[in-house]
Amino acid sequence: MTDAELDAALDRAAHWLRTAERVCVLTGAGVSAESGVPTFRASDGLWEGHRIEDVASPDGWDRNPLLVWQFYNARRANVATVKPNAGHFALVAMEDRWSDRFTLVTQNVDGLHLEAGSRRVLEIHGSLRQTRCLTCGSVTNRGSEPLGDAPECPQCRGRLRPHIVWFGEGLPDDVWSAAMVAAHECDVLLVIGTSAVVHPAASLIPISKRHKAVPAKVIEVNLTPTEASAYADVGLYGPSGEMLPKLLQRLG
Ligand code: BV8
Ligand code: ZN
Numbered sequence: 001m002t003d004a005e006l007d008a009a010l011d012r013a014a015h016w017l018r019t020a021e022r023v024c025v026l027t028g029a030g031v032s033a034e035s036g037v038p039t040f041r042a043s044d045g046l047w048e049g050h051r052i053e054d055v056a057s058p059d060g061w062d063r064n065p066l067l068v069w070q071f072y073n074a075r076r077a078n079v080a081t082v083k084p085n086a087g088h089f090a091l092v093a094m095e096d097r098w099s100d101r102f103t104l105v106t107q108n109v110d111g112l113h114l115e116a117g118s119r120r121v122l123e124i125h126g127s128l129r130q131t132r133c134l135t136c137g138s139v140t141n142r143g144s145e146p147l148g149d150a151p152e153c154p155q156c157r158g159r160l161r162p163h164i165v166w167f168g169e170g171l172p173d174d175v176w177s178a179a180m181v182a183a184h185e186c187d188v189l190l191v192i193g194t195s196a197v198v199h200p201a202a203s204l205i206p207i208s209k210r211h212k213a214v215p216a217k218v219i220e221v222n223l224t225p226t227e228a229s230a231y232a233d234v235g236l237y238g239p240s241g242e243m244l245p246k247l248l249q250r251l252g
Contacts, residue, residue: 030193
């Protein structure tokens, strides 16, 4: 984008935000890229030569649970070394402006929004920090402590799996319905750092437009146009760690 195009886009985005009663945000891996968390696209959807869908799936777990824990332990170790970036912090400041009329829906399992200080966060695909017991069902926040490739449940010594939504698995009803309500009720939807390919997460974008008196204004923040661009009323094309602070500043 030229500076003039970006300036005009920031003006339009800020105007819609200033007049918004309710704001919803949808983030993907791109918002954490500048923190050093690899995106799915950047790794061509592969991990150590395995298709992510093969590792992050019930079938992958049934085939080789050790490999699945190696995959998640590698990502836990990476996330333990990174910090939220300016994009995460700009969203914390925006939440302060709209308080309970602001909802941040994230596809990321890295926990960086919460670490940055965001409060109204819906982690619709789960979190790398949490484990779930296959015997007693208990969900435990293990932070970034090393877990090993066959961790046992602290309560019942049952087998633990990552408390993460795998491909082919449904999203938790309570979190997903809250996300749909937030997208349906918002006046402005910020779509940040996502390729908007994975469903049902990507369906939040058309949900923000349809079946309501006034369709939400969709603001896309990404390095490039995506599947979401067809719904976007304006695009801020550049690193979210730069675009979001600029947008916050423009809000005044
Ligand atoms: C289900 C947790 C049934 C795991 C994840 C409809 C149509 C087509 C397919 C489907 C459909 N419905 C269902 C499917 C199948 C599937 C799906 O969507 N497949 C895709 C591949 C086509 N969906 C499912 O399997 C879902 N479950 O349908 O179950 C069911 C239903 C009810 C009851 C029982 C069963 C579950 C989907 C969730 C899977 N889990 N994550 C883990 O992380 O290990 S999905 C995972 O991949 C992420 O969470 C995220 O959602 C997705 C990756 O996308 P992004 O985050 O957007 O990342 P990506 O790398 O793609 O893009 C990064 C973007 O950032 C790029 O645009 C880039 O330009 C930009 N960027 C980079 N740097 C920056 C930047 N932007 C700004 N600044 C920067 N610096
Ligand atoms: Zn247990």
